[in-house]
Amino acid sequence: MADDRIKEKLEILADAAKYDVSCSSSGSDRKNKKGGLGNTGAGICHTYTEDGRCVSLLKILLTNHCVFDCAYCVSRRSNDIKRAAFTVQEVVDLTINFYRRNYIEGLFLSSGIFKNADYTMERLVLIAKKLRQEHNFNGYIHLKTIPGASDDLLNEAGLYADRLSVNLEIPTETGLKLLAPEKNRKDMDVPMGYLKNEIIRTKEEKKIFRSTPKFAPAGQSTQMIIGASGESDMHIMKTADHYYSEYNLKRVYYSGYIPISNDNRLPGLGSDVPVIRENRLYQSDWLLRFYGFKRDEIVNERHPNLDLDIDPKLGWALRNLHQFPVDINRAPYEAIVRVPGIGVTSAKKIVAARRFGALRMEHLQKIGVSANKVRYFISCQGFVPLMSDRPAEMIKHYILAASNTKYKKVFNQQLTLF
Structure with a gap:
């Protein structure tokens, strides 16, 4: 009992x-x-x-x-x-x-x-x-x-x-x-x-x-x-x-x-x-603690709520396209770590690896960056950013489409038009 x-x-x-x-x-x-x-x-x-x-x-x-x-x-x-x-x-x-x-x-x-x-x-x-x-x-x-x-x-x-x-x-x-x-x-x-x-x-x-x-x-x-x-x-x-x-x-x-x-x-x-709102808050929290972001860069009076469709670092980048592309072979660590698709560990590896020679896109993929995101925000040897002259909403559309397997084929076909 x-x-x-x-x-x-x-x-x-x-x-x-x-x-x-x-x-x-x-x-x-x-x-x-x-x-x-x-x-x-x-x-x-x-x-x-x-x-x-x-x-x-x-x-x-x-x-x-x-x-x-x-x-x-x-x-x-x-x-x-x-x-x-x-x-x-x-x-x-x-x-x-x-x-x-x-x-x-x-x-x-x-x-x-x-x-x-x-x-x-x-x-x-x-x-x-x-x-x-x-x-x-x-x-x-x-x-x-x-x-x-x-x-x-x-x-x-x-x-x-x-x-x-x-x-x-x-x-x-x-x-x-x-x-x-x-x-x-x-x-x-x-x-x-x-x-x-x-x-x-x-x-x-x-x-x-x-x-x-x-x-x-x-x-x-x-x-x-x-x-x-x-x-x-x-x-x-x-x-x-x-x-x-x-x-x-x-x-x-x-x-x-x-x-x-x-x-x-x-x-x-x-x-x-929605659970996704919790996830976005945790991602924002991470940006404050480990990525050098200030709170008002992520959320402010003009953008009081996080975008549930995309992560907050990508949201910030799309609102600040004038800060891109980032030259992976020349930019400081602080700029590289803000690139969507590049985490803290990858940013440190990039800074360490480029001392031995200029990095190309294939090198970045081996390091572990998200090619689907970084391709719009960086330049490196042999590569220029895709759609650099396109509006933020179009870039967001293509990133979301490429992350969805149903739309990958359509995405790749449309990308060739530009």
């Missing part, structure tokens, strides 16, 4: 946890110790590290009871759902048992809020502490911190967890007040600021004292729900850009709102946010 009850809790609380997408395990290098259990770096949620490695995590809520009544949350106080709560020891036992069966490599633990923030946070921290100290567990642990919890509890959480996160939930403060009037943005900003300062402080201390314990070695992240309160992509990216620069976040996650009620403050049932 006890096992049946645990299984029922697991089904309820794992299902409730699916709405939180911020569970990447990238960035930690916690190593196993002699006689320990688990290893962050080794191979029931599947997530991916920044280098593309797939990692399995036990992803659950401690409880789906909550004192708040946020309109967008399935666990909100007023929602008529089946409630459950794990004990601290049940989560510890589940994690260890799942790990020993090679089902998981780590734990992602969030929670609704029992009673108050500190009461809930104490239990999250105790789970991580028992795993580390009593079971010598060295696998990945991501704790969702509770806004309003004390600094002492946040500090303790950082000593046992690899990553900590505070969810912003709604991109703008106006949207948060509309859909979660019991919450305020300050309660989210304050713990983020504390975590930022502690991460910096412990890194600096570790340079002097090697015995300084690690504090949240995989940093902190956050999540925003997209489409619940009507913000444009410009508002969303503005918020993300702010938190990256002010709080040194490792990641911002974007979760498309899934309609769960008929609340008139929310989009109606059946108006799910």
Whole structure:
């Protein structure tokens, strides 16, 4: 009977946890110790590290009871759902048992809020502490911190967890007040600021004292729900850009709102946010973090929303055709990495390879660039850009047509006309 009850809790609380997408395990290098259990770096949620490695995590809520009544949350106080709560020891036992069966490599633990923030946070921290100290567990642990919890509890959480996160939930403060009037943005900003300062402080201390314990070695992240309160992509990216620069976040996650009620403050049932919108936001996020783009180059007052048909770098290029073609054999890295179809790795390879001789289109294809896109935006030895005098909409049409196998033959025939 006890096992049946645990299984029922697991089904309820794992299902409730699916709405939180911020569970990447990238960035930690916690190593196993002699006689320990688990290893962050080794191979029931599947997530991916920044280098593309797939990692399995036990992803659950401690409880789906909550004192708040946020309109967008399935666990909100007023929602008529089946409630459950794990004990601290049940989560510890589940994690260890799942790990020993090679089902998981780590734990992602969030929670609704029992009673108050500190009461809930104490239990999250105790789970991580028992795993580390009593079971010598060295696998990945991501704790969702509770806004309003004390600094002492946040500090303790950082000593046992690899990553900590505070969810912003709604991109703008106006949207948060509309859909979660019991919450305020300050309660989210304050713990983020504390975590930022502690991460910096412990890194600096570790340079002097090697015995300084690690504090949240995989940093902190956050999540925003997209489409619940009507913000444009410009508002969303503005918020993300702010938190990256002010709080040194490792990641911002974007979760498309899934309609769960008929609340008139929310989009109606059946108006799910397209997955492609999430993908475009992640691509824009990548451009900010790794490609040297400024936010207003991607989204601005004139173009407040991302084009769902094409990726944001291609969208920027089509709006800025005057910056092309880029001479692959002469242009700096910063210009090459902005060419549609050329990623960071390929751009570095191009800069390194051209020192040994002029590059041709066949060389670029071997390096791994997307010929379908780059052919409109570059010049190199023996090649001039296609349709360089054509309008952006025509170039967009041909790129989309060439990526669709049904139209490739037509595309190639039409291309010969120019």
